[in-house]
Amino acid sequence: MDWVPMNDLSRAVVTHRDALMSGMTKVLDSGWFLLGPQTAAFAEELASYLDVSHVVPVGNGTDALEIALKALMPEGRTTVLCAANAGGYGTVAARRAGFDVTYADVDAATHCLDAADVAARITDAVGVVIVTHLYGRAADVAATVEAARSVGAMVLEDCAQSLGGLTGDGRVGSLADAATFSFYPTKNLGALGDGGAIATSSDDVAAAVRRLHQYGWESKYRIAGEGGRNSRLDELQAAVLSHRLPHLDDWNAARRAVISTYVEAAPDGVRVLPASDASHTGHLAVVEADDREALRAHMEAAYVRTDVHYPIPDHRQPAYGSRFEELSLPVTERLAQRVLSLPVFPELRQDEISRVGAALASFHS
Template identity: 45%
Template sequence: MSAPATEQAPLRLNDLKRHTAALRERILAATTRVIDSGWFILGPELEAFEREFAAFCGAGHGVGVANGTEAIELALRAFSIGAGDEVVIAANAGMYSTTALLAVGATPVYADVREQDLTLDPAATEAAITPRTRAVIATHLYGRLADVRAFRALADRHGIVFIEDCAQSHGAAEDGIRAGAWGDAASFSFYPTKNLGACGDAGLVTCRDADVAARLRRLRQYGWASKYVVIDGPARNSRLDELQAAILREKLPLLDSWNARRREIAATYAAVAVPDLRHPDVSGEGYVAHLYVMRSTRRDALRDHLLAAGILAEVHYPVLDNEQPKVDRRDLSASLPNSVRAISEILTLPCFPEMDGTDIARVCAALQTWSA
């Protein structure tokens, strides 16, 4: 008599235990190095990581901060953007830019996204610009670069600041120029699930100008010119600590290979042709598959189908920023048709570098048996 089949464990969107296990010795060596040094804040590990990550991006400067949302906020503050200023953003990117804008007192102006990749539409952005517009924040959503050339030209044409939100796009590039090197400033998150993730919260701002970098360094630490001497602000206490910097230094050399593996997984998913499944564009260096987000007009039924197969899928993101209770600008939704339609269709599949062939085949098999 044969033994009963073993029930498969759920396949999660990301498995940090598997990711960390492969790096255990590197991480332990990094943390030991910091502990033995006795230097835990704003020390040599952070300085080295700031240089190394800025060089990886091809940016002039890197300034480590506490997390990705404060990276956006401090980038805004570095350009003195605040009360009375407008900043054009997308409404479908998880509220992070809106949170930063509310923190500095600026007004978010929502423009629609492009249908093909759900990144901010340059034409819609230009139509939203007014005399009060100071900046545009383009989020590279799901690992796909926004139209960086168009936004760079738009910002130069209108004399406004171009900020990239790179939280989901570490290593993505266009014509060899990586995310973080196109804007006047760019924000990065190293939240553990990112393509380059810390073992906790961490963030960084890249920028072109040395004076902007110097101001960011003041603003991340109380506005100090020197210890206890405040010359700038409003400022924050927002520092990327030595332990996280050391861990990120160990991981950075592996990022390109991780991104390549993510692209392989995405390409395998995209080859599954089933009615009412719309795959993202997975081609080119501008996509690093941070999240594999597909679309279906029967999204909730698809999610239930995947769950029955032990595959956990999520929605990134279920509520537009302008419809959040804190913001409550539902009257704007009619002008955001692509954004509104997408939030009822999008579904994120598991996609992380440690997935093996069995994991990938399991997802593909579940998609192939889906019938709308």
């Protein structure tokens, strides 16, 4: 039997091959490969889609976090607060930016940052709070902003998994001081390689981001501030992303429909995190089970691929040694033992979705 894959990126290429080829051929023929018209056009299209004033494309989502953190960090502050269950990207970016990191726990139902715990743990050393819209679910940005503002901190949305989420307050990515995006190929809006972006409606933050992503330049060859680096999206990827952006809402709806099938199929003792409305992008189909390994073995015996997002919370990563030994994040630590991801992507076939659903339904905990 064929495996049901976690992802198959070739399927989206096959159906859009001609349009992708013609966009890329245009770039090849133009001889303009960086900082050209494709990147400018994509930045404008994304800004308009998000309803923000500025989008600055960069090399990837981790660079976007690092640059945005530097741009947002208030003078005299040195600490970033984030969730510890979001794959470690915020922590890696904050450390690269030279900042300390501290954590708050997540909400047991949403798996996103628990704003009440942020309010309880935040100190006035914290200059930026990263709120990650995990698995595609829109986190409670307004409550996080309120907690952050109590100590004068800024808020950065990590939208690597949530581009396209639409809340009652606007698009995910337009709800705080700035937002970052990844166009890694498996993301909801994926490039054919690496890519990322920073969005903001603040002219000052945008100006700082523009400096920081190109050597600290204020104008060509004039370095106005330290901490600059080189991180740029290329013209080929921008052409691909411009072609794909108009399809994003349909693709996200297809992902949500797959997850709804799994919600209906889930047996007692297995909870599928729902993705029921347009605020959720359906990035990952995550289930919770008491015996995650038994469920994983059961799914793999039915030739269904699975993955774990994410097995090691940031504060327990070996790289950080005993630095966070004293820190307890009970919900984060419990969920890391319970979560399992099932296949979800827009081109997943109906027979594959049914096979995943049937395998899930036949699991007895």
